Amino acid sequence: MAGPRNGVNGPRAATIGDVARRAGVSVSSVSRYVHGEHVRTAVAIEEAIATLGFRPSHAAQTLKLGRTMTIALVVPDITNPFFAAVVRGAETVTSQQGYTIVLADTDESPARERVVLDGMIGRVDGVLLAPASEDDDNPLMLRRAGLPVVFIDRRTHTADGEPDVDTVLVDNRGGTRAAIDHLVAHGHRRIAIVSGPAESTPGRERLEAFGDALAAHGISVPDDYVQFGGFREQGGREATERLLQLRDRPTAVFVANNVMTLGALQALLVAGVQVPDDLSIIGFDDHSFAGLLAAPLTVVDRPMEEQGRVAMDLLLNRITGRDDSAPRRIVLDTVLVERKSCAGPHSSPP
Amino acid sequence: MAGPRNGVNGPRAATIGDVARRAGVSVSSVSRYVHGEHVRTAVAIEEAIATLGFRPSHAAQTLKLGRTMTIALVVPDITNPFFAAVVRGAETVTSQQGYTIVLADTDESPARERVVLDGMIGRVDGVLLAPASEDDDNPLMLRRAGLPVVFIDRRTHTADGEPDVDTVLVDNRGGTRAAIDHLVAHGHRRIAIVSGPAESTPGRERLEAFGDALAAHGISVPDDYVQFGGFREQGGREATERLLQLRDRPTAVFVANNVMTLGALQALLVAGVQVPDDLSIIGFDDHSFAGLLAAPLTVVDRPMEEQGRVAMDLLLNRITGRDDSAPRRIVLDTVLVERKSCAGPHSSPP
DNA sequence: CTGAAAGCGCTTACAG
DNA sequence: CTGAAAGCGCTTACAG
Numbered sequence: 050m051a052g053p054r055n056g057v058n059g060p061r062a063a064t065i066g067d068v069a070r071r072a073g074v075s076v077s078s079v080s081r082y083v084h085g086e087h088v089r090t091a092v093a094i095e096e097a098i099a100t101l102g103f104r105p106s107h108a109a110q111t112l113k114l115g116r117t118m119t120i121a122l123v124v125p126d127i128t129n130p131f132f133a134a135v136v137r138g139a140e141t142v143t144s145q146q147g148y149t150i151v152l153a154d155t156d157e158s159p160a161r162e163r164v165v166l167d168g169m170i171g172r173v174d175g176v177l178l179a180p181a182s183e184d185d186d187n188p189l190m191l192r193r194a195g196l197p198v199v200f201i202d203r204r205t206h207t208a209d210g211e212p213d214v215d216t217v218l219v220d221n222r223g224g225t226r227a228a229i230d231h232l233v234a235h236g237h238r239r240i241a242i243v244s245g246p247a248e249s250t251p252g253r254e255r256l257e258a259f260g261d262a263l264a265a266h267g268i269s270v271p272d273d274y275v276q277f278g279g280f281r282e283q284g285g286r287e288a289t290e291r292l293l294q295l296r297d298r299p300t301a302v303f304v305a306n307n308v309m310t311l312g313a314l315q316a317l318l319v320a321g322v323q324v325p326d327d328l329s330i331i332g333f334d335d336h337s338f339a340g341l342l343a344a345p346l347t348v349v350d351r352p353m354e355e356q357g358r359v360a361m362d363l364l365l366n367r368i369t370g371r372d373d374s375a376p377r378r379i380v381l382d383t384v385l386v387e388r389k390s391c392a393g394p395h396s397s398p399p
Numbered sequence: 400m401a402g403p404r405n406g407v408n409g410p411r412a413a414t415i416g417d418v419a420r421r422a423g424v425s426v427s428s429v430s431r432y433v434h435g436e437h438v439r440t441a442v443a444i445e446e447a448i449a450t451l452g453f454r455p456s457h458a459a460q461t462l463k464l465g466r467t468m469t470i471a472l473v474v475p476d477i478t479n480p481f482f483a484a485v486v487r488g489a490e491t492v493t494s495q496q497g498y499t500i501v502l503a504d505t506d507e508s509p510a511r512e513r514v515v516l517d518g519m520i521g522r523v524d525g526v527l528l529a530p531a532s533e534d535d536d537n538p539l540m541l542r543r544a545g546l547p548v549v550f551i552d553r554r555t556h557t558a559d560g561e562p563d564v565d566t567v568l569v570d571n572r573g574g575t576r577a578a579i580d581h582l583v584a585h586g587h588r589r590i591a592i593v594s595g596p597a598e599s600t601p602g603r604e605r606l607e608a609f610g611d612a613l614a615a616h617g618i619s620v621p622d623d624y625v626q627f628g629g630f631r632e633q634g635g636r637e638a639t640e641r642l643l644q645l646r647d648r649p650t651a652v653f654v655a656n657n658v659m660t661l662g663a664l665q666a667l668l669v670a671g672v673q674v675p676d677d678l679s680i681i682g683f684d685d686h687s688f689a690g691l692l693a694a695p696l697t698v699v700d701r702p703m704e705e706q707g708r709v710a711m712d713l714l715l716n717r718i719t720g721r722d723d724s725a726p727r728r729i730v731l732d733t734v735l736v737e738r739k740s741c742a743g744p745h746s747s748p749p
Numbered sequence: 750c751t752g753a754a755a756g757c758g759c760t761t762a763c764a765g
Numbered sequence: 766c767t768g769a770a771a772g773c774g775c776t777t778a779c780a781g
Contacts, residue, residue, distance in 0.1 A: 062545060064758055075768045080760060089766065102543055107521030108467070109758035111458035112773050119522065127486075127502065133478045136504070149518035151501035152477065154486070168499035171457030172469065172522075193452055195412060282687060315688045337632060338665050414774055425752045430776060439750065459774035462757050751781085758773105765767085 063101035071097035119149045120364065121173040123165055124201075125181045126280065127154040129308050131334050131353055132179065135201060138357025139177060146365065148174075157246075157280060159185040170194045175368045177201060177360055182248045188214055197367040199360045204250045204378075212378040215367065217360040221251055224349040224383030225258035225303070226265075228331045231347070231385060232301045233266050236393045237329060241274035241299035243288040243309050252280065255305045255333060274299055278309040285309025289316035300328065300394035307334035310346065325392035335386060345388035352381055413451035421447035469499045470714065471523040473515055474551075475531045476630065477504040479658050481684050481703055482529065485551060488707025489527060496715065498524075507596075507630060509535040520544045525718045527551060527710055532598045538564055547717040549710045554600045554728075562728040565717065567710040571601055574699040574733030575608035575653070576615075578681045581697070581735060582651045583616050586743045587679060591624035591649035593638040593659050602630065605655045605683060624649055628659040635659025639666035650678065650744035657684035660696065675742035685736060695738035702731055 065083075069076045072093040082094045083105060097103070111117045122139060124132040136152065143150055151173065155162040159182045166187050169176060176191060179201040188205075191198045192214075200216035207213045232240050242259045245252030256275070263270055276291050278284030285304060289312065292299055304310040310332035314324075322328050324344040332339070332348040339346035359379055366372035415433075419426045422443040432444045433455060447453070461467045472489060474482040486502065493500055501523065505512035509532045516537050519526060526541060529551040538555075541548045542564075550566035557563045582590050592609045595602030606625070613620055626641050628634030635654060639662065642649055654660040660682035664674075672678050674694040682689070682698040689696035709729055716722035 065760095066758075076759080077761080077768055078766085081767085084760085087766080104520060104544065106462065106758050108458050108461035109773090110760080112456065112462050112757090112775085113759050113761090115773075117458070127477050128480055128483045130478055133504075136477075144514075149522070151503065153500075153502060154483075170454060172499070194454070286688075311688070315692070318693050338636075338661070342665070343668050415776095416774075426775080427752055427777080428750085431751085434776085437750080456774050459757090460776080462759085462773090463775050463777090465757075752779105753781105754779090755777095757775090760773090761771095763768105763770090765769105 062106075063103040065103070065105065067101055068094065068097045068103045071101060116174050116368075117172060118147060119151060119173045120361075120368075121151050121153060121169045121176045123153045123155060123162065123169070123176060124179045125155050125157040125162075126308065127152065129280075129306075130336060131307060134353035135179070135357035135360075138354030138359075139361035140357075141354075142358055142361040142365065148365075155181050157181050159187070163187050163190070166191060170196060175199070175364045177357075177364055179203070180249070182246070183250055183253070184248050197364060199364040199367070201356060201360055202249075202251050204254070205376075212376045215360075215363050215377050217356050217363065217379045217381070218250070219351040219356065219381045220383050221254035222258040222261075224333065224351065224385075225255045226262040227383070227385045228303050228333070228349050229259060229262035229266075231387070232303070232329060232331060232391060233263075233268070235301070235329060235391050237301040238268050239274075239297065239299045239394070240268070240270075240301045240303065241276065241292050242270075243276055243278045243285050243292070243302060243304040243313055245280040245305045245309070246277065249280070251333075252305065259303060271297070278305075278312065280306050280308060282308050282312040282315075285312025286316045287312075289313040290320070293317075293320050293322065298328075301391070302328065302330050304330065304332045307332060307336045307339075307348075310334075310336070310339075310348075314342070314346075324390050329391040329394070331391055339386075340388055342390075344390045347388045347390045348386050349383050350386045351383045356381055412456075413453040415453070415455065417451055418444065418447045418453045421451060466524050466718075467522060468497060469501060469523045470711075470718075471501050471503060471519045471526045473503045473505060473512065473519070473526060474529045475505050475507040475512075476658065477502060479630075479656075480686060481657060484703035485529070485707035485710075488704030488709075489711035490707075491704075492708055492711040492715065498715075505531050507531050509537070513537050513540070516541060520546060525549070525714045527707075527714055529553070530599070532596070533600055533603070534598050547714060549714040549717070551706060551710050552599075552601050554604070555726075562726045565710075565713050565727050567706050567713065567729045567731070568600070569701040569706065569731045570733050571604035572608035572611075574683065574701065574735075575605045576612040577733070577735045578653050578683070578699050579609060579612035579616075581737070582653070582679060582681060582741060583613075583618070585651070585679060585741055587651040588618050589624075589647065589649045589744070590618070590620075590651045590653065591626065591642050592620075593626055593628045593635050593642070593652060593654040593663055595630040595655045595659070596627065599630070601683075602655065609653060621647070628655075628662065630656050630658060632658050632662040632665075635662025636666045637662075639663040640670070643667075643670050643672065648678075651741070652678065652680050654680065654682045657682060657686045657689075657698075660684075660686070660689075660698075664692070664696075674740050679741040679744070681741055689736075690738060692740075694740045697738045697740045698736050699733050700736045701733045706731055 068079045082088045153165045175197040180203045205214045244256045276288035278288040335348045335350040432438045503515045525547040530553045555564045594606045626638035628638040685700040
């Protein structure tokens with residue numbers, strides 16, 4: 050059970066040569082055995098491996114074979130349950146295939162993202178990246194390094210509008226439109242948004258769709274009905290506080306992601322604003338306890354784990370070379386989950 | 400800006416040999432230049448590196464030098480803001496030293512933890528581990544592989560009570576005692592716990608200290624006042640629901656971590672139980688919006704980032720060999736953050 | 750200051 | 766089926 054006694058950092062790890070010597074065979078045979086080929090001396094090799102505690106050197110294999118069998122998942126906010134779900138989805142795909150996943154968090158910062166990606170080069174065979182911004186050239190760096198990348202939630206633009214990197218998106222516009230239509234159907238006309246950063250794809254698309262959807266209903270949006278919350282909890286809270294201070298308070302708010310919605314809810318609670326009686330609220334991205342709140346939250350939901358699964362599938366096919374077609378753009382559908390956080394605009398101050 | 404045009408996965412990356420050839424020097428000189436030594440041909444080398452886009456092969460360096468310059472951070476629940484804070488703290492230490500951090504999530508499962516750690520061997524120089532359980536022998540596996548480990552929140556036991564692995568703990572018992580004393584001081588005697596898993600150090604220590612603290616006040620705990628929530632949000636919700644169904648409902652609840660506290664709060668909200676009027680609640684580990692709730696939450700807080708910082712310091716010193724003393728146990732203090740979720744036991748059913 | 754060479758630990762054609 | 770040998774891309778004593 051305990052195995053051989055080791056010093057603090059253990060003795061030098063056993064190499065394939067040690068195993069070969071002990072088993073009285075060549076390193077070739079050990080290598081073959083380890084890779085599942087049939088060898089006559091299997092029992093002796095097995096014994097040697099077990100007693101020496103041999104594990105092939107990852108660095109040596111990587112150097113020889115040119116692949117690390119590791120994939121990086123880089124996301125802007127690891128504490129966001131959406132990304133946790135994406136990771137779960139992605140892992141269901143890789144675990145069968147012998148790949149190890151490493152996670153990294155860029156803290157919603159393109160600068161951090163660059164550092165993180167830079168550190169990944171040479172350590173991984175591919176990157177699943179949910180970018181912090183649309184504007185950086187970090188993906189270019191990865192391409193130069195010959196690393197396959199698949200984006201989550203980033204739309205890429207070439208001159209002719211074709212995707213130039215694989216990407217798995219959701220229908221941000223459709224989802225947002227459904228949310229706004231829902232509010233308008235309830236009779237709202239004073240509708241505000243707590244928006245994500247306009248530099249990110251989901252931030253930009255949801256914000257644009259918000260304006261378009263309202264315009265389609267002949268409703269115009271005052272400037273101060275657009276407040277930015279940076280996709281962060283605190284940002285959502287502060288953005289909502291600003292909305293509440295407005296002279297012409299909105300009667301409904303669309304919040305562009307789950308984390309900001311949490312912040313918004315806190316602001317409403319503190320201010321004593323009742324949902325949905327005083328204010329209707331609708332969020333983008335579901336959350337584990339959205340349904341358990343005093344006013345169960347109506348949200349635009351999306352298939353989060355599927356997004357991770359699909360993206361990882363794509364990435365793996367690129368890495369292995371099974372797929373060398375033109376970059377793909379996959380768009381998943383959203384669905385409106387109606388609960389109880391929306392009602393008619395009851396309160397009507399001047 | 401765009402650099403040379405590449406094919407899909409780029410051409411074969413430039414090696415140190417390519418650089419040497421182009422600069423008309425030996426690979427030794429290139430290597431020396433890259434490592435900051437003075438060489439006469441610096442400009443030519445620099446030019447060659449830039450135009451070829453040379454980056455040293457990480458695998459080759461690792462194989463040659465025997466170190467990966469990578470450290471793994473393995474935690475049971477990456478969405479728990481506590482671990483996010485630990486990661487932040489740890490990163491402040493490593494970023495200065497050229498180390499890359501990779502994250503991994505074990506989903507509170509010892510089995511997953513084993514798979515994850517197994518995958519890390521050979522890929523990292525050390526592991527910062529917040530174990531899912533006290534009972535597995537995963538650390539043994541790491542020791543066998545010669546990997547330095549530092550624990551977060553796991554107390555290790557040798558026969559003679561000495562720590563056998565470095566570990567950074569918090570004073571779970573002191574913190575819990577403070578929480579219970581606080582409730583008792585408010586007049587409570589019917590005090591329940593939503594506990595973490597007894598197989599984990601923080602779960603076990605907080606649960607034991609809960610019993611001890613109440614015993615010290617001459618208060619006994621009915622069996623059904625102890626409900627387990629597995630350190631998960633849903634677990635906390637369900638545990639709290641069970642408490643609410645009790646014939647002799649508790650008047651106060653101690654919840655053993657932040658994530659479960661969130662769940663508990665949801666259960667109370669759904670059940671229409673007012674905090675603190677109907678029930679007092681006190682949590683372990685602060686949360687970004689604990690202070691912003693309708694009833695701002697009283698909690699036992701701890702220096703989360705410091706815990707990460709201290710642990711990473713220790714780990715780095717082990718990795719570099721600067722520290723080869725006996726395994727260390729560092730215990731950080733907790734502090735009671737008094738807000739408004741505790742009051743006297745007003746309601747008193749039979 | 751500089752270069753030739755050995756060697757880190759593997760895998761895999763190439764002969765046998 | 767098996768072994769000897771080359772080579773993956775570096776770093777670093779060792780000579781010069």
